[in-house]
Amino acid sequence: MPEISIRGKQLPESSIRKLVPFADAAKDKGVHVFHLNIGQPDIKTPAHAIERIKNFDFDLIPYGNSAGNLSYRTKLAKYYQSHNLDVEARNILVTTGGSEAISFAFKACFNPGDEIIIPEPFYANYLSFAQESDIVIKTVTSTMEDGFKLPAIEKFEEVITDRTKGIFICNPSNPTGYLYTKEELHALELIVKKHDLYLLSDEVYNEFVYDGKKHCSVLSLENIKENVIMIDSVSKHFSACGVRIGSLVSHNKNVINTILKFAMARLCPPILGQEVAEAAFDSPPEYIQEVYKEYLKRRDYCINRLNNMNGVYAPMPQGAFYSIVRLPIDHCDKFCQWLLESFSFRKQTIMLAPATGFYKTEGAGINEVRIAFVLKVEDLEKALDCLEEALKVYPGRTNK
CATH class of the missing domain: 3.90.1150.10 (Aspartate Aminotransferase, domain 1)
Incomplete structure (x- = not known):
């Protein structure tokens, strides 16, 4: 056998x-x-998003744009702009869930054997995505006693080698619920700039931040705009996990153009899912x-x-x-x-x-x-x- x-x-x-x-x-x-x-x-899920499925009026379900429907990317860009982020439709690729966005980013930005640093505990599937891409996860450990805050930057420096090519965070965190502060993101900004690394951030829970705190996106880090890749998804925003619509946002044209080649190989993200997601973004506040x-x-x-x-x-x-x-x-x-x-x-x-x-x-x-x-x-x-x-x-x- x-x-x-x-x-x-x-x-x-x-x-x-x-x-x-x-x-x-x-x-x-x-x-x-x-x-x-x-x-x-x-x-x-928002009622009018469900109605969009019921009233789907195509005579056939066609292939879509490999980057995602322009109308949906435009709506996404306006959503990010409403959060004071400088994002245009050209900075966005629509993916089959946030999972595909992470997988594409790993494959496009890292060579086999390259290392990426992730604070642990981290979302379990990151390990699978890394192994699929033949890259190595190095960890810095956050502790329950500290509320799982970002480990000291010195801990990152200790594990950086000549194979280190990126840092990956989840903000707010799955699995801990920790929210990174502006000061912590600034510390990451400095080390990313110093070593010319990619900074990936999974921000699919950005709407759910408690106790008067504010979410700070890595897209707001002006000094490393070309180094940043942000991952998002409608799964949690609109309780629509099964539509499998995520997004990847970057100001780095080479990153977007390279990931688009991977997107072309899988043809297009789900058409029906994009219809539901686009309708969901019309939800009232x-x-x-x-x-x-x-x-x-x-x-x-x-x-x-x-x-x-x-x-x-x-x-x-x-x-x-x-x-x-x-x-x-x-x-x-x-x-x-x-x-x-x-x-x-x-x-x-x-x-x-x-x-x-x-x-x-x-x-x-x-x-x-x-x-x-x-x-x-x-x-x-x-x-x-x-x-x-x-x-x-x-x-x-x-x-x-």
């Missing part, structure tokens, strides 16, 4: 999705599973305001409830809708599987994402999980009831 490729063998399973077979088995036994493992909100208020309510309930559990600690996220949570358990992978395979409370259980998949450092995150507060408070209450009861009876509970 022919062999599977080395790349295929080495590619990690998603820590967010790898336990799905256990969740399906639990459901088959009649157990209700609360999914806090994945950033799939239960908030409705009240839509985002109400969604924001709902996430704020969910965050406050979830984090306060977690911190009232014996042996549990959850930093308060400043953005997005995730938190890395420390639990009194021996190993998160074992615990998350046990929740689905061996535990239920009132015929219910909870699915979490083991935090080991969000670190590259061996042994990091073994007593942590990522929780996504994407369900309404009534469901969060039931889900966290399950977690609290599970921690009382879990065989691998520790005294930490």
